[in-house]
Amino acid sequence: MAETSFKFTARLVPSTTKRKPRVGVLLLNLGGPERIQDVRPFLYNLFSDPEIIRLPVSAMQKPFAWLISSLRSGKSRKAYRSIGGGSPLRRITEQQARERQSSLRQHGVDATSYVAMRYWHPVARASGNYSACAILILPSVASQSAAFVAGTTTLAISKRWPV
Numbered sequence: 001m002a003e004t005s006f007k008f009t010a011r012l013v014p015s016t017t018k019r020k021p022r023v024g025v026l027l028l029n030l031g032g033p034e035r036i037q038d039v040r041p042f043l044y045n046l047f048s049d050p051e052i053i054r055l056p057v058s059a060m061q062k063p064f065a066w067l068i069s070s071l072r073s074g075k076s077r078k079a080y081r082s083i084g085g086g087s088p089l090r091r092i093t094e095q096q097a098r099e100r101q102s103s104l105r106q107h108g109v110d111a112t113s114y115v116a117m118r119y120w121h122p123v124a125r126a127s128g129n130y131s132a133c134a135i136l137i138l139p140s141v142a143s144q145s146a147a148f149v150a151g152t153t154t155l156a157i158s159k160r161w162p163v
Contacts, residue, residue: 022134023104023111027097029140031117032087038120039077043069045119090117093140100138 033042046052047065055061080086097113104111116122 023109024135025097025100025104025111025113026135026137027093027100027113027115027140028137029089029093029115029117031120031123032089033076033080033120034086034090036077036080036085038086039080040069040073042120043072043076049119087120090115090121093117096140 030046031042033039044065047068048062050058050061053061053064053068055064093115097115101111101113104113
């Protein structure tokens with residue numbers, strides 16, 4: 001999968017001045033194909049995650065993901081065509097991020113919001129830099145999925161940037 005650059009690195013910095021603390025707000029979502037041609041690679045990313053389907057032999061995860069994404073992509077493309085040709089999740093999550101950032105700033109918080117998707121662009125495992133006193137991670141998914149998305153994404157981030 002070709003990754004879209006997502007610039008977010010957590011470096012917690014204790015406040016030593018009277019400046020307002022900087023807060024990074026990370027809105028997480030599962031992601032979704034933005035165009036019809038993205039459906040199969042999105043499904044592959046989804047089913048490559050052993051937290052979605054755990055196989056007894058880990059070496060079979062990628063071939064199994066390829067098989068499922070190949071078999072399921074036609075039906076999924078049809079469903080995405082019926083809602084305009086792609087998932088609205090990124091657009092909606094980016095709007096939520098802008099509104100969250102604006103609201104926090106109106107309340108005197110120096111906040112910058114970011115969007116990350118677990119299985120599509122912008123992916124949560126890319127790199128970059130951001131200094132913050134606090135990081136707030138907000139899963140933007142159904143309640144039963146929120147812990148999963150937050151947990152697997154936080155795990156991916158913490159492997160890259162251990163605290």
